Amino acid sequence: MPGPLRNTRIRNQMDRRCPDAPRRCSNCLQPGHTAPNCPVLYLQSEHRFAAIFQGTGVDLDVRRCDRRFFQPLIDLDERVAQYIDAAGFYGIRRAGYLTVDHDLINALVERWRQETHNFHLPVMGEATVTLQDVEVLWGLRVDVLPVTLVHRRRNLAERKQLIYDILGYWPEDNMLNHDRLKITSISQRLSTPLPANASDVMVRQYARMYILILLGGLLFADSGQNLVSLNWLAYVRDLDAMRQYSWGAATLACLYSQMCHASRVSAITTGGPFLLLQFWAWERIPVIRPDVLPFSEMGDFPRGGRWAAKRTGIDPSSQSSIHYREQLALLRMDQFIWMPYTDDILARLPDYCKRGERIWRARLPLIFWYIIEFHCPDRVMRQFGMRQEVPEPVDTNRGGLHQLDLSGYPGRNWADFHKGWIGYWNARATAEVPGVPTTTFRPSNAYLEWYHNHTILYITPPIQQHTQHGQMLHGVSGQFEYLVSYLSP
Incomplete structure (x- = not known):
């Protein structure tokens, strides 16, 4: 009998394993353990749930742009509106501005x-x-060019000159904070109505300022609150070219990034497109959403526009983060709407809410300036009407991506630095995750066993007291989650 086949290739130094190189798990791709012992959630010590479990957790301060800055968008001059809409922000302008529920966001981030x-x-x-979600709810384009950045260093005089060249006015020195401009400065400028005989140059300047409010105050708000980055001026300079960029993918990258940072136990404040997250939660979790009048005719509104309708019941914003935490913990399988956008609803939405459908289920890097975050639809196939199996491993950090920021790399060409990821994005048409259609949203038994063995089912202890509206309440979510953990295979 012949023996086993042997590899006759001559081995050399490249075949030797570096003694200092840590072994990595084939499941999560992280060092320190092997696949049979993979925890999947390997950042437990850094996650804020530990403090919540111990009763020492503190709610995040969720920053967002004040409502007063959005008031001018309600009765917008049509001459200005046409440029904002043509730039790709028609849907989000139509959806309107609602107050962000800080307590709901806190419970979701946990x-x-x-x-x-x-x-x-x-x-x-x-x-x-x-x-x-980002295209259906806000109508932001997704299947176009990535939003990258060539970061330039400027002194104060150069910043003021740039603002004058693009926005048409000279800001006061105290309105600038390094490379960021106070939105107050823009709103003061916009408080002067556009003259009836305004030139096209002035109309475009007004449109740019309104777009800056949308970008810095809603889509890409950070914990700086009411400040907008001057890096956006390179984009608003050419209004006609703005629609060529994937504002939807950039917004989603920003949301992922902000939630990753906010979920850390050390986080105190956070900012980002949390109104999008709020809409997402309202669409899918009926027990935590407000009651609003039916939005019978969508017309040219994106799906998110329906939440601006008149409230008819109890306003959920009067609840606490503890209440939302309990509601999420007690969710039953039939209380989560996996596919809120039915075929009938999608058919009635305007075309601009469906243009990127071919990449909705694509596994891709989401790109926003220096940020690279990963879109992993293979882990949530039920949201697309597909059977959910045990997902493939994912490394969302990829060599330290979550540690990147603008302040540490002044003057960097991020488009060049991330050219590899941009290449993956450019091949997005071939990145759709295949799936098997299903009529049930219950995952496979293998998935449930994998999930229950690798996730954190309980955030609060089984016996926990808390105060709400002056009354002492006993939490039940911890008891329920411990019971689920005990009964799970």
């Missing part, structure tokens, strides 16, 4: 996991905000 870019919900599995 369930977010940086390791997988998903919310880990008890009983049912993983769920997340996808490219489909």
Whole structure:
């Protein structure tokens, strides 16, 4: 009998394993353990849930642009509106501005996991905000060019000159904070109505200022609150070219990035497009959403526009983060709407809410300036009407991507630095995740066993007291989650 086949290739030094190179798990691609012992959620010590479990957790301060800055968008001059709409922001302008529910955002962030870019919900599995959500809810384009950045260093005089060249006015020195401009400065400028005989140059300047408010105050707000980066001026300079960029993918990258940072136990404040997350949660979790009048005719509104309708019941914003935490913990399998955008609803939406459908289910890097975050629809296939199996491993950090920021790399050409990821984005048409259609949203038994063995089912202890509206209440979510953990295979 012949022996086993042997590899006759001559081995050399490249075949030797470096003694200092840590072994990596084939499941999560992280060092320190092997596949049979993979925890999947390997950032436990850094996640804020530990402090919540111990009763020492403090709610995040969720920053967002004040409502007063959005008031001018309600009765917008049509001459200005046409440029904003043509730039690709028609849908979000139509959806309007609502108050962000800080307590709901806190409860959702507690369930977010940086390791997988998903919310880990008890009983049912993983769920997340996808490219489909950002296009359907806000009408932002996704299937176009990535939003990159060539970061330039400027002194104060150069910054003021740039603002004058693009926006048409000279800001006061105290309105500038390094490379950021106070939105107050823009709103003061916009408080002067556009003259009836305004030139096209002035109309475009006004449109640019309104877009800056949308970018810095809503889509890409950070913890700086009411400041907008001067890096956006390179984009608003050419209004006609703005629609060529994937504002939807950039917004989603920003949301993922902000939630990854906010989920850390050290986080105190956060900012980002949390109104998008709020809409996502309202669409899918009926027990935490407000009651509004039916939005019978969508017309040219994106799906998110329906939440601006008149409230008819109890305003959920009067609830606390503890209340939302309990509601999420007690969710049953049938209380989460995996596919809120039915075929009938999608058919009635305007075309601009569906243009990127071919990449809704694509596994891609989401690109926004220096940020690279990963869109992993294979982990939430039920959101696309597909059967959910045990997902493939994912490394969302990829060599330290979550540690990148602008302040540490002044003057860097991020488009060149991320050219490899941009290449993956440019091949997005071939990145769709295949799936098997299903009529049930229950995942496979293998998935449930994998999920229950690798997730954190309980955030609060089984016996916990808390105060709400002056009354002492006993939490039940911890008891429920411990019971689920005990009964799970």
